[in-house]
Amino acid sequence: MTMTSPTPPATRSHEALPVPALTVMACTGFIVIMTETLPAGLLPHLADGLGVSEGGAGQLVSAYAIGTVLAAIPAILLTRGARRKPLLLAGLLGFLVANTVTALSPSLPVALGARFVAGAFSGLLWGMLAGYARRIAAPQHAGRALAIAMTGTPVALSVGTPLGAWLGSALGWRWAFVAMSLLTAAVLVFARLLVPDVAGQRAQTRAPLIRVLGIPGVATILVTVFVWMLAHNLLYTYIAPYLRQARLGLRPDLALVVFGAAALGGIWITGVFIDRALRRLTLVSVALFAVSGVVFLGARGSTVAGVLAIVLWGIAFGGAATHLQTAMGEAAGENGDVANALLTTSFNLAIFAGGALGAVIVDGAGASVLPAVMIALALIALVTVGCGRRAAFPAGR
Structure with missing residues (x-):
């Protein structure tokens, strides 16, 4: 098989x-x-x-x-x-x-x-x-x-x-x-x-869960999902205290509308390129995620810089689910539904972890340091995608 x-x-x-x-x-x-x-x-x-x-x-x-x-x-x-x-x-x-x-x-x-x-x-x-x-x-x-x-x-x-x-x-x-x-x-x-x-799925192609985990590329994609989505959820969950402490002059609801509109742009870009450039598209998206974190760090007191950071963040995140699910579907083949269930679990664990870790950061160092953690996690995700050249995010796709 x-x-x-x-x-x-x-x-x-x-x-x-x-x-x-x-x-x-x-x-x-x-x-x-x-x-x-x-x-x-x-x-x-x-x-x-x-x-x-x-x-x-x-x-x-x-x-x-x-x-x-x-x-x-x-x-x-x-x-x-x-x-x-x-x-x-x-x-x-x-x-x-x-x-x-x-x-x-x-x-x-x-x-x-x-x-x-x-x-x-x-x-x-x-x-x-x-x-x-x-x-x-x-x-x-x-x-x-x-x-x-x-x-x-x-x-x-x-x-x-x-x-x-x-x-x-x-x-x-x-x-x-x-x-x-x-x-x-x-x-x-x-x-x-x-x-x-x-x-x-045909009965003869159904692999046990442990074998699905062992399919080349699946574990790498799951690590990418967790780290990348943890970086996202840290800021998304605590966007209100961040905006307040960074003095950006933006209401949380308005910031989320801008984020969502930019995310739609990211989805459109993904739709244009994903069938011929999955690896490059994923690398660019994760890198742009890190760049948005840098802009967030430097945006203190500047509404314009804050909006720019949110736009970059939204574009980078918009196609993320499509990148990761496409990569998982191609790596796992006919066991793609089970692999995507693993992806869903990893995604939701990242939501849990984002809420818990974010609470510790916000109550301790303050929400203004969230972009720094976001950058660190995005760089880890970028390295993970880079290391998945053979199976998870293959070159030449």
Whole structure:
């Protein structure tokens, strides 16, 4: 059995990208990320509505992340032989139910349970969505198809979360989750109508988890994911105290809108080049990430420099998920869904670590030193990508 077999054949042999289906997948990603981040913008309202402290309400974010970490790998291992479209519909239905239960929750324990379930379905969707998007497009456009499918993430971060916070403030936090349920129901209908089905992984090609970890390039990509996303989440999670201590004259919500818009630019650049320059694109993105950290360090008191740093940060981060998932899909071949479940787990562990390490830094040395840590981690990621020349991020791709 060959562990580095090529990506499974696409179900469509013609040149055109299946844009309607990929748009539905982008909307699915939007729902996943929006559901994850929505409580962050509604903490005071959630605390008042559920009769708990803001710290207690913040556990709604943690419950979601724990569900993702615990469910991603088992869910993909159990379903990798199943057809993809029923899994996509089941995942969306899970989000519909979980968000509806959250909206109707009478107490914090019920809401935590619903959030845990939503996180579990997130693990399922993120584990299979990348491979699914690549397989419904012609092989020569697989990277571009993934770039389109991933646009939901920056849109959710830049537009969705602020919009959800506004809706929760205007109508009440429960209506924000109701709106998520309605959106999920609409995407579920379009997924049923527009997204083609593909088969699951063939039984004879299914490698055990430990062998997937041993596929050349997989471990290198997982290290890159953790270090790079840790660098990102340190600043993203604590952007408010950083902006305040650096005296940049920017509101956090405005800064995140600028970041999200720049991230969309990064996604577009990725879509143009990823099918012929994966290694160079990844190296440039990680290097630009380090450069943005340098600009952040020197931006103290300068709004213009701060905006420039945020733009560079957003461009560098925008295509990151596509770079890493494309690299993982090509390294793992037919075991790409399991490998992407490992990637999802590594990503969410980086979110955990970013919150914990960031709290220590902010409470100790202060948020103004976060860019220095970001630079150090980005340089480690850059070296890791550089060392992955043979299998993880192969030269000549």
